[in-house]
Amino acid sequence: MFPRVILKGTMIKKSQQKKRTSPSNYKERFFVLDTQDLKYSERRPGKKPMLKGCIELSRIKCVEIVCTDVPIPCSFKYPFQVFHDSHYLYIFAPDNDCRQRWVRALKEETKYNNLVAKYHPNFWMEGKWRCCQQTEKLAAGCHVYDPEGCASKKPLPQLPDPETELQDLGQQWVIALQDYTAIGDDDLSLQKDQEYLLINSSHSDWWSVQDDRGCSGFVPCTYVAEKYGNNFERFEWYNKHINRGGAEDLLMKEGKEGAFMVRDSRHAGVYTVSVFTKAPGSNGEKNPRVKHYQIRQTETGRRAFYLAEKYLFSTIPELIHYHQHNAAGLITRLRHPVSQGIRCSQEAADLSKDQWEIVPEELNLGQELGSGQFGLVLEGRWRETRVAVKMIREECMSDDEFKEEAKVMMKLSHCKLVQLYGVCTQRSPMCLVFEFMENGCLSDYLRERKGRLSQNVMLGMCLDVSEGMSYLENSNFIHRDLAARNCLVSSDNEVKVSDFGMTRFVLDDQYTSSHGSKFPVKWSAPEVIKYSKFSSKSDVWSFGVLMWEVYNEGRLPYENRSNSEVVESLNKGLRLLKPRFAQDSVYVLMEWCWKEKPEDRPSFALLLHELASISDLTTS
Structure with a gap:
């Protein structure tokens, strides 16, 4: 049967x-x-x-x-x-x-x-x-475990007494700092930036709120902020009783790029963000110091808070949440909240103790494969597995920056992304250990096989990259340095996206680099060149240039022009010409990637769909 x-x-x-x-x-x-x-x-x-x-x-x-x-x-x-x-x-x-x-x-x-x-x-x-x-x-x-029950619920506080609720709060409103998906029947889903009526806030971790449809439930208290209030004690970045000098001492002692706190200013009701940076000074040398930014309010219209005038927020927690992922005019992102008596470094995962740490004795290094922005790449063997080892130049990246890059890589896993196997922090220089890609970088692969690649193979390469980038897009990541040189080719000619040293996790699909950031002009969208604003749509522009590289068999874009000449051409609306091997339908996609306005460009999900449609037509 x-x-x-x-x-x-x-x-x-x-x-x-x-x-x-x-x-x-x-x-x-x-x-x-x-x-x-x-x-x-x-x-x-x-x-x-x-x-x-x-x-x-x-x-x-x-x-x-x-x-x-x-x-x-x-x-x-x-x-x-x-x-x-x-x-x-x-x-x-x-x-x-x-x-x-x-x-x-x-x-x-x-x-x-x-x-x-x-x-x-x-x-x-x-x-x-x-x-x-x-x-x-x-x-x-x-x-x-209840084998009869439908689905378990997160243990939540008891429902508050209705009479107490009304006496406690009245009509108080909160704003969602980020999305939250309800897990148990007593939870309520949140949508970022939406307002909710606060019913009860007596529990230390879970607050009861109500949405505009009258549905109520519990949400994590750190996911919301009072619309009219200054109750910041539950946020780890707030230090109520500390002055300017005390903040500088604590942050200098922490010594981590982007370590920050919010503190009361001398004037009642005014708050200051203090942040530590090692950004180079006017002489180009590292200059460890603490910068102080007063949180200001708009003087007319609705009340809004800001650190840089273009970025306005209804509440201070919203402002901090945004700048934790986006420098947007500050000297650096607000990376590591610091509290009095609690070292931020205690909160960060110690890579040497978790499952991603590779024992130095298990890693054997071989010949050099190439070099990148942060150091050499060597061939190696790890537990009988052939690997690529990215060594980190000590002068190019601090321990904290290295761990941040590693954390980014650990969050990403897809068959079209080069996979990180682990990190080795117990040796100097520290290194990242990746899967080995036998055929090297895509740009060299294309040049070495010039005249021997069919249009179908070229289209397949673009499909591979678009699939990996669609995953990044869906995961709210931007690459910021997409190009053929940063894609690798496996033994079976599969192309995978690599080099996430410039990747950033973003909340609003936008990242504004801090001062002094460098980027490759010939692969960069106009908004990156003019304003250093990165998004998944600026990655789409770069993908269009990568497609051009593929269909030109590894030729460099604008190869006989300087960066300033490229910028001048883009300002006039000029674009790269159609490659000889590209079908009209493929070049239409390239031109779509190069629309002046980011909102007019396609998503990677849509590009993947369109490329797959072209592939279906050519193979049928």
Whole structure:
């Protein structure tokens, strides 16, 4: 008798990381649940799906939603977990209804199994359970597992007494600093910049709010800010009783680029942002110092706060949240909040202690492969695996900047991105260890095979890059240095995006570089050249230039022109000419990437769709 299919659909799975050092990755899979197994397959255009995994239902010990406040680095934002044998499979559904259907169905099919008594409601990350901080992956859970229940709820404070609510607050409003997805039935989803009525704020971590439809629920208190108020004590960046000198002493002692705090000014009701920087002075040498910026208010119209006049915010927490990810006129981004008595460095993950740290003795270095902005790239062997090792020049990047780049790389995992295997901080110079790409950088690959690449191969290269960039776009990352030289080619001629040294995580799809930032003019959009404003749409412009490089077999764009001549041509509306090997439909996409206004350019998701359509036409 054949098993009966119960559910099927497309979701995203995360690597089970059975090996301690294996990188996280998120892959789209087609899941099928029947009365015997949970299977998932890779769909391949024009080919039969390839089975990638099969879990017997009888081996499943727990199925539950994952309650977490960490950013979800893939496009599906609703995780649930399947614990089987000694492995955890994390699956990400496109919406909460879909997640509930799968959890209910799996629980129903496994409720008579040999189940766990307790489970972990949060992720296993960075060598520990986020819910209970246990460092053994197979440690007993910390919450009672209910095999009959639909989905567990995050433990929340008791509902406040209605009479107390009305006496407490009255009509007080808050603004969402960022999106929040409701996890339990008592939660309420937040949408960034939307206003909510504050019902109760008596709990230290969870506040009760109501949206404009009358729906109410709990939200993390640090995700919202009072529209009219100055209750900052719950934010780690606020230091109430510290003067200018004390702030300078504390930040200089911290000594980390972008270390900052918000403090009371001498004038009542006025606040100052103090930030540490090592930015070079007028003589070009590093100049460690603390800069102070008074938070100002607009004098006319609606009340708004600002540090740089073009960037106005309704509340101070909104302003700080924005500048933590965007310098926007400041000497540096507000990177590391510092509090009195609490060293910021204690909060940052120590890379030498987590699963990404590579033991120096396990890493053997070989010949030089090339050099980049931050140092040499060497071939190497790590545990019998051929790798590329990016050495960091000590004078080019501080320890903190290195760790920041590593953290960025660790958040990103896709088959069209060069994968980071780990970091080595216990040797000098420190280094990043990547997967080895046998055919080197794309620009050299194109030049070496000049005259031997078909249009279909060139189109496939552009498809590869657009797929990787679409993932970055969906994950709210911008690359800032996309070019053929920063893409690598594998042994089977697959192209992957590399070099994320300039990548930034952005909240509003925009990054304004701090003073003195350099960028490659011939790959840069007009708004980057004029205002140093980067976004996914400036990456799209660079992708258009990369397509031009591919279809010109590695030729440099504007190769006989200086940077100033290129800027002059762009200001006149001139663009790169159509490459000889590019179909008209491909050049139309290039021109679309080079629209003057960022909002007129396509997204990477749309570019990927259009390139795939061209590919379908050429292969049919």
